[in-house]
Amino acid sequence: MSTRQIQEEIIDEFSILGGDRESTIFYIMELGEKLPELEESAKVEENIIKGCQSKVWLVTEYQDGKVVFNADSNTAITKGLISLLIRVLNEKTPDEIINTELFFIDKIGMRQLVGSQRSNGLTAMIKQMKMYALAYKAKFSN
Amino acid sequence: MIDIKYIREQFPAIHQEVNGFPLIYFDNAATSQKPKEVIDALNAYYEGYNSNVHRGAHTLAAKATDAFEDTRESVRAFLGAKHIEEIIFTKGTTESINLVAYSFGRKFINEGDEIIISGMEHHSNIVPWQILCEEKGAKLNVIPVKGNGELDYEVYESLVSEKTKLVAVAYVSNSLGTINDVKRIIAKAKSVNAKVLLDGAQSSPHCQINVAEMDCDFYAFSGHKVYGPTGIGALYGKKEILEAMPPFLGGGEMIKEVTFAKTTFNDLPYKFEAGTPNIGDTVALKNAIDFVNRVGKEEIAAYELELLEYATDQMKQIAGIKLVGTAAEKVGVISFLMDGVHHFDLGMMLDARGIAIRTGHHCTQPLMSSFGIDGTARVSFAVYNTKEEVDVLVEVLQKISDRFVAKTSKVV
Numbered sequence: 001m002s003t004r005q006i007q008e009e010i011i012d013e014f015s016i017l018g019g020d021r022e023s024t025i026f027y028i029m030e031l032g033e034k035l036p037e038l039e040e041s042a043k044v045e046e047n048i049i050k051g052c053q054s055k056v057w058l059v060t061e062y063q064d065g066k067v068v069f070n071a072d073s074n075t076a077i078t079k080g081l082i083s084l085l086i087r088v089l090n091e092k093t094p095d096e097i098i099n100t101e102l103f104f105i106d107k108i109g110m111r112q113l114v115g116s117q118r119s120n121g122l123t124a125m126i127k128q129m130k131m132y133a134l135a136y137k138a139k140f141s142n
Numbered sequence: 143m144i145d146i147k148y149i150r151e152q153f154p155a156i157h158q159e160v161n162g163f164p165l166i167y168f169d170n171a172a173t174s175q176k177p178k179e180v181i182d183a184l185n186a187y188y189e190g191y192n193s194n195v196h197r198g199a200h201t202l203a204a205k206a207t208d209a210f211e212d213t214r215e216s217v218r219a220f221l222g223a224k225h226i227e228e229i230i231f232t233k234g235t236t237e238s239i240n241l242v243a244y245s246f247g248r249k250f251i252n253e254g255d256e257i258i259i260s261g262m263e264h265h266s267n268i269v270p271w272q273i274l275c276e277e278k279g280a281k282l283n284v285i286p287v288k289g290n291g292e293l294d295y296e297v298y299e300s301l302v303s304e305k306t307k308l309v310a311v312a313y314v315s316n317s318l319g320t321i322n323d324v325k326r327i328i329a330k331a332k333s334v335n336a337k338v339l340l341d342g343a344q345s346s347p348h349c350q351i352n353v354a355e356m357d358c359d360f361y362a363f364s365g366h367k368v369y370g371p372t373g374i375g376a377l378y379g380k381k382e383i384l385e386a387m388p389p390f391l392g393g394g395e396m397i398k399e400v401t402f403a404k405t406t407f408n409d410l411p412y413k414f415e416a417g418t419p420n421i422g423d424t425v426a427l428k429n430a431i432d433f434v435n436r437v438g439k440e441e442i443a444a445y446e447l448e449l450l451e452y453a454t455d456q457m458k459q460i461a462g463i464k465l466v467g468t469a470a471e472k473v474g475v476i477s478f479l480m481d482g483v484h485h486f487d488l489g490m491m492l493d494a495r496g497i498a499i500r501t502g503h504h505c506t507q508p509l510m511s512s513f514g515i516d517g518t519a520r521v522s523f524a525v526y527n528t529k530e531e532v533d534v535l536v537e538v539l540q541k542i543s544d545r546f547v548a549k550t551s552k553v554v
């Protein structure tokens with residue numbers, strides 16, 4: 001699926017919740033619980049995304065020209081948020097990741113839902129994921 | 143008896159919906175809502191007699207000065223101080239403590255002296271003393287906190303020595319709600335002639351305060367936690383100590399005479415009130431104190447205690463909830479954790495149902511570290527809260543527990 005198709009799928013899923021704040025938060029937390037946990041050895045300072053109120057660890061690999069993301073957080077809502085980003089951007093080429101406009105975030109009203117502090121954290125997560133894509137692109141393209 | 147209907151009518155801000163649900167404001171330890179008479183007093187001041195105090199030769203200035211000084215008398219009575227000049231207006235607890243650290247501390251704390259604080263202090267009763275000790279080569283000792291959230295008084299008593307010059311502790315803990323045995327703390331400090339500062343930020347809304355009878359040397363408090371405006375509070379200091387202390391800030395209001403050769407300082411309390419004060423908020427603070435006095439401090443305390451017991455009993459029953467701070471003597475503060483559910487997430491889920499609580503370290507990081515946690519969820523009561531509101535909280539917490547605590551324990 002393209003990143004566009006995945007985002008549309010997410011928008012559909014969230015539309016079932018009908019904008020109910022409590023159900024949406026519960027749903028995001030459940031998404032977070034489904035994200036596989038990172039090994040304790042990966043939960044180190046250098047993997048922490050700076051600018052998030054909660055602790056968020058992000059690790060990446062580069063396989064067959066695609067970027068693989070894994071992440072974890074000490075709070076379930078943040079874990080749910082990054083699981084959505086991973087769902088869209090995982091196993092895509094650096095170019096796809098860099099060029100993807102993450103329109104689903106505004107469509108599902110994520111920023112209003114999480115408030116300004118966590119919204120800044122969300123921006124930091126996206127930035128970090130795109131930075132990794134850029135770094136892989138620079139390293140492996142010649 | 144508390145007439146809850148009457149009380150609730152006094153507070154405009156609690157009658158609103160948040161996220162589609164009636165607001166339940168349980169973040170009173172951070173700041174309380176304000177009764178209408180306080181809001182009206184602010185308006186009356188700005189609309190009717192806004193003027194600088196202690197200066198102008200005109201009617202409005204006289205009216206503003208009278209109202210300003212009426213509040214000082216009201217605070218004096220509220221704290222049980224002997225003399226009106228022992229009440230110094232400040233922005234609040236933080237500034238009051240800093241005033242003592244900078245003025246008293248710079249003059250009377252020397253190398254090798256010791257200051258005692260406790261392990262449950264708010265950062266505002268830690269950092270000023272750390273700065274002072276660093277500068278002076280003095281030592282900061284810390285009274286440990288026991289697992290139930292009470293101070294270890296035996297260790298405290300063993301820390302007190304001839305070197306102890308100051309004991310600075312919270313009367314009531316903002317994170318745990320523990321009411322400390324300040325009588326015992328003061329008695330021991332006095333046995334070595336050490337001065338005592340009480341951080342009264344959390345005790346002032348809930349406890350009967352009588353600084354003269356307690357015989358503390360300093361007492362700091364914030365108006366915004368006792369139904370008053372933000373940006374106004376006070377420092378009580380014993381007259382003879384305040385007189386011996388040098389000024390804190392220099393400027394207008396605090397002087398008697400200024401020449402370039404020498405400045406003579408004004409008398410108490412003006413010596414410590416440099417610059418144009420926060421007149422509007424000071425004036426309205428009187429209305430907050432009047433409100434508390436009219437409802438009755440004892441009645442308020444008894445009512446909040448009832449809410450505390452009612453909520454504690456039910457919250458204890460919910461699977462996964464762990465209370466942090468179970469001291470025998472507490473005010474209406476409940477700090478808690480839920481297994482497998484981070485307090486940030488709890489805060490957001492409760493907010494989605496219109497319930498306002500505080501999450502995090504509550505400006506008491508050393509306390510949190512001593513419990514091996516990075517924060518808690520904290521519910522704190524005021525006189526306008528009700529058992530029905532507690533019921534909603536318990537119902538929502540139960541729902542969160544059913545959904546997330548059961549799951550995490552299955553996974554483990």
Ligand SMILES: Cc1ncc(COP(=O)(O)O)c(C=O)c1O
Pocket residue numbers: 171172233234235236237264266267312314315316341343344364
């Ligand atoms: C125990 C305690 N001390 C000090 C403070 C600081 O008060 P303020 O921020 O009003 O200066 C607070 C406020 O949260 C407190 O709870």
